[in-house]
Amino acid sequence: MTEGNFVDYIKIHTQSGKGGKGSSHLRREKYxxxxxxxxxxxxxxxHVIVKGNKEMWTLFHLKFKRHLRATHGGDGGKQESTGADGQDVYVEVPLGTVIRDTNTNKIIKEITEDKEEFIVARGGKGGRGNVHFKTSTNQTPRYAQPGIEGEENDITLELKILADVGLVGFPNAGKSTLLSVITAAKPKIADYEFTTLKPNLGIVKYRDFKSFVVADIPGIIEGAAEGRGLGHRFLRHIERNSTLLFLIPADADDIVKEYQILEDELRRYNPELLDKDRIIAISKSDMLDAELKEEINNSIKGDFQGMKYIFISSVAQTGLQQLKDILWENLNKQV
Incomplete structure (x- = not known):
């Protein structure tokens, strides 16, 4: 999938069908x-129905569909025949899609299971025919109910990526390079900030044919929690990751301070994100000799006390197997 085909935010106007009107027919036959x-x-x-599809990864197929309308119900007929139901409209979405009311921004539903269905606009009920209104004092009612109008709703679909591990870091921290090395994903890589503008997913192959999913997400900048830069569009993607892998380059001016800024952005956006397991990977460590690495290790040991951290290099491919081991152990520690 190319970066331009990844769409994670769509607004749609939905309109369900109107119920068919009941028939006021009177039986007229020979004799x-x-x-x-x-x-x-x-x-x-x-109805207009949103349905989960585990094979989908993007909302791109809805990019040019701004209106979804279901058909109306058929009118009732003679001999107590019921009109045909209107045809439902199905909107297939990837797992991890959140449905919001566009006007109130309230979350209506989260689609997290394959083939899970949710009606976002319910079709109107059909009117009852005159056969229901026959009484002892009114043997030939000549009226029937009209159908009930359908619903019109404006909804917003937001995709939150379902991945086991989310890569968190400043722009140009080496997230895309790491993903390209430990998975078969081919994200765009260049030596400038904001190379990654859309999330990328990769499957990490582990021992004994096991695997887990890693998401490379656009880098954080200070103020992302207030919507600066890619802001909320980035931060919502890490809400569903069970483990957060913080990537901090070895050539950062202050490794601990950089981590604290990242942590603070997550806290301000959603404090619950800090309840997730966190692992720190110090990237680009091929730039360090043994003495400098030991010096950095001693300086950060107290600040990262109790947290797992590891020196890695995607270019030199050092520390990557140990990183996979740590991630796998972390993801499966309660299994």
Missing amino acids: IPKGGPDGGDGGRGG
């Missing part, structure tokens, strides 16, 4: 001149 009412009910209007 039965006064057969009484036999009008059938109207059919239900079509």
Whole structure:
């Protein structure tokens, strides 16, 4: 999938079908001149339904669909025949899609399971035919119910990536390079900030044919929690990752301070993100000799007390197997 095909935010106007009207038909057959009412009910209007699809990774297929309309229910007929139901409209979305009311920004539903369905616009009920209104004092009612109008809703679909591990770091920290080395993913890589503008997913192959999913997400900048830079569009993608891998380059001016800034951005956006397991990888460590690495190790040991951290180099491919071991152990420690 190319970067331009990744769409994670869509606004759609949905309109369900109107219910069909009931029939006020009176039975008229040879030798039965006064057969009484036999009008059938109207059919239900079509629903607009959002459905989860585990094979999908993007909302790109909805990029040019701004309006979704279901068909109306058919009218009732004679001999108590019920009108046909309107045709439902299905909107397939990737797992991890959040449905919001566009006007209130309230979350309506989160789709997290394959083939899970949720009706976002319910079709109107069909009207009842005159056969339902026959009484002892009114043997030939000549009226029936009209169908109920359908619903119109404005919804927003937001995709939150479902991955086991989310890469967190400043722009140009080496996240895309790491993903390209430990997975088969081929993200765009260049030596400037914000190379990654869309999230990338990669499957890490582990021992004994096991695997887990890593998401390389656009880098954080200070103020991301307030929406600066890529802001909330980035931060919502790490809400579903069970483990956060903080990537800090070895040539950073202050490794501990850089981590604290990243941590603070997550706290301000959603404090619950800090309840997730966190692992720190100091990237680009091929730039360090043994003496400098030991010096950095001694300086950060107290600040990262209790947290797992590891020196890695994606270019020299050092520390990567140990990193995989740490991630796998962390993801499966409660299994």
